[in-house]
Amino acid sequence: MTEARPEHPVIAASHRRPLSSRVGSRRVRRRLIIATYAGWLVFAGCVKFLSYGPLPSIWLGLILVGGNLIVQAAWVTRRTIISTPALVDAELDERLIQSRNAAFRTAFKIFGLAALIGWLLAMVAMQVQPNNQGLLNSLILFMGVAMLATTLPTAIVAWREPDPAEPELSAG
Amino acid sequence: MSPSIQNRIGVLRAERGLSRQQLADAVGINYQTVGYLERGDYNPSLELAFRIAEYFGLPLEAVFSRQPFAPMSSQLYGKEESA
Numbered sequence: 001m002t003e004a005r006p007e008h009p010v011i012a013a014s015h016r017r018p019l020s021s022r023v024g025s026r027r028v029r030r031r032l033i034i035a036t037y038a039g040w041l042v043f044a045g046c047v048k049f050l051s052y053g054p055l056p057s058i059w060l061g062l063i064l065v066g067g068n069l070i071v072q073a074a075w076v077t078r079r080t081i082i083s084t085p086a087l088v089d090a091e092l093d094e095r096l097i098q099s100r101n102a103a104f105r106t107a108f109k110i111f112g113l114a115a116l117i118g119w120l121l122a123m124v125a126m127q128v129q130p131n132n133q134g135l136l137n138s139l140i141l142f143m144g145v146a147m148l149a150t151t152l153p154t155a156i157v158a159w160r161e162p163d164p165a166e167p168e169l170s171a172g
Numbered sequence: 173m174s175p176s177i178q179n180r181i182g183v184l185r186a187e188r189g190l191s192r193q194q195l196a197d198a199v200g201i202n203y204q205t206v207g208y209l210e211r212g213d214y215n216p217s218l219e220l221a222f223r224i225a226e227y228f229g230l231p232l233e234a235v236f237s238r239q240p241f242a243p244m245s246s247q248l249y250g251k252e253e254s255a
Contacts, residue, residue: 019202021202021203021204023204081202081204092202093200093201093202093205094201094216094217094219094220095201095202095205095208095214096202096205162208162211162213164204164207165192165203165204165206165207165208165210165211166207
């Protein structure tokens with residue numbers, strides 16, 4: 001069944017706060033997605049730039065992990081109808097379940113391709129630069145693919161979800 | 173993209189003075205889904221279509237149609253004139 005059932009044991013175990021139906025316009029959401037991924041590329045570029053300074057490699061790795069955690073906190077931990085990939089079926093209706101499943105299918109295809117390209121580039125980086133720079137480039141690629149793996153389904157739902165329903169003129 | 177199914181959910185909801193949230197709660201769907209149904213952005217499953225029709229106490233074909241609905245006024249008064 002696709003009905004929302006607050007007494008469902010899975011929800012009862014994981015329920016923190018009600019699911020929000022408030023979503024921004026599609027245009028704003030799409031800009032946010034582009035800003036997120038573009039921002040991450042800029043962030044990775046900054047880490048790469050820092051690697052030419054005196055900062056130890058371990059710190060660069062921690063900065064990368066921290067950046068990924070921030071992106072994931074923004075995209076994965078929210079409880080709105082956009083965050084359907086992280087929610088259980090009992091919290092969703094049939095439209096949201098369809099939307100989530102379609103997003104997972106698309107994300108899987110994109111992620112598979114990104115993982116393959118990332119792996120090949122990481123191998124090349126390790127061969128061409130057999131030192132800390134090669135390792136760092138591989139780590140950046142790994143973090144990028146890891147970030148895609150966790151945020152892509154939610155980003156796809158956000159990209160596809162239509163504009164929200166117009167405000168009601170007459171109160172019920 | 174499948175062809176859009178026409179529906180009278182918005183009209184029926186307004187007629188009964190229901191908010192989207194009330195209808196959503198009654199048929200077990202999300203508030204936004206009601207809006208998308210009304211706008212034709214989403215075609216419901218047969219099960220959901222039946223649930224909505226049952227909630228309004230109408231036959232399925234009175235709420236959903238594959239063809240655009242004629243305005244209520246022309247349906248009501250058009251028939252009376254021809255009768």
